[in-house]
Amino acid sequence: MRTHCPHCNGPCTIRKTTQVSSTYREVTLTCNNTDCGYVFVASVSPVRTLSPSSIPDPDVNIPISTHIDRRALVKALSE
């Protein structure tokens, strides 16, 4: 995962990750630009499903992308 600094747009390095829940992770990043030195926390969370898991966790509910053919997906999951 590459992220750029919101202040100087320079590349950042991940210093720490914390799994808060099964669908939410916090990432601590530092800007590599020594003139900037910004340190911040970003969040990583699934937004939508592009291809369903073969071993889905029933407690995880992530919306299916509108780009997916829902009828084909329902048929595949019922087989």
Ligand SMILES: [Zn+2]
């Ligand atoms: Zn920066």
